[in-house]
Amino acid sequence: MHKELSVDEWRDVVRRKFIENDVVAISLTGGEPLLRPEVVEAIVEEMKERYVTVVTNGTLPLIDFGVGYFISIDGTESVHDAIRGAGVYQKVKRNVEEHPEAKVTINMTINNLNWKCVKKVVDEWYSLARAITFQFHTPFSYDDRLWLPYGNLRNSVIDRLLKIKEGYPDFVANTSKQLNLFRNGRWASNCPTWFFVNLDSRGNKTARCYIQRRREWGKTHV
Numbered sequence: 001m002h003k004e005l006s007v008d009e010w011r012d013v014v015r016r017k018f019i020e021n022d023v024v025a026i027s028l029t030g031g032e033p034l035l036r037p038e039v040v041e042a043i044v045e046e047m048k049e050r051y052v053t054v055v056t057n058g059t060l061p062l063i064d065f066g067v068g069y070f071i072s073i074d075g076t077e078s079v080h081d082a083i084r085g086a087g088v089y090q091k092v093k094r095n096v097e098e099h100p101e102a103k104v105t106i107n108m109t110i111n112n113l114n115w116k117c118v119k120k121v122v123d124e125w126y127s128l129a130r131a132i133t134f135q136f137h138t139p140f141s142y143d144d145r146l147w148l149p150y151g152n153l154r155n156s157v158i159d160r161l162l163k164i165k166e167g168y169p170d171f172v173a174n175t176s177k178q179l180n181l182f183r184n185g186r187w188a189s190n191c192p193t194w195f196f197v198n199l200d201s202r203g204n205k206t207a208r209c210y211i212q213r214r215r216e217w218g219k220t221h222v
């Protein structure tokens with residue numbers, strides 16, 4: 001395994017890759033960004049007034065860095081714990097309740113195991129979070145059991161999401177247009193690569209974001 005970058009090396013990456021390129025907002029996705037709070041703090045400092053969000057599994061303290069938190073919830077308690085481990089759901093919920101000052105958005109990645117419980121997840125987090133965003137699981141391999149193939153079932157899940165959005169217009173942050181794009185393999189194809197700077201864990205620029213690079217898998221999984 002390679003050595004992780006130090007705090008000062010991350011500061012240097014932010015200056016060279018983000019500030020010099022006039023990047024106005026960044027999202028720290030990890031791995032798990034909160035395993036290195038000192039790095040998050042330094043990056044926020046370097047970014048100054050620019051917008052920083054942190055995508056986290058929500059099990060570590062939601063330190064008040066002034067960031068927006070995206071917390072991954074993969075389903076109701078039993079489903080989330082089946083995917084992420086026993087006791088994780090309650091741990092995350094307690095963490096959010098203990099940090100009411102944290103600006104929390106729930107991020108639910110929809111997959112073959114959790115599509116049935118989307119509405120329950122919305123109901124459970126409505127009073128605890130500011131918003132919820134949905135994305136669909138991108139397959140990691142040809143036999144990825146979490147992949148929800150294109151077709152009737154996936155389309156009916158998207159219809160369900162659109163209906164939920166009608167009931168919770170201020171809570172579901174995806175636009176209807178964005179939800180409809182998940183119906184087929186083209187949802188990441190128009191992503192303007194010139195608009196984004198994607199960095200790996202070494203701070204090196206990657207040609208495309210991970211999801212975009214994996215899009216081809218999805219195409220072969222209809």
Ligand SMILES: C[S@@+](CC[C@H](N)C(=O)[O-])C[C@H]1O[C@@H](n2cnc3c(N)ncnc32)[C@H](O)[C@@H]1O
Nearest residue numbers: 029030031032055056057072107109136137138
């Ligand atoms: C890779 S995780 C890293 C951040 C953090 N450790 C966590 O667990 O949320 C970032 C987000 O990507 C989502 N994700 C993970 N695997 C995915 C996949 N195969 N396709 C689409 N999204 C995925 C997760 O649900 C999570 O919301």
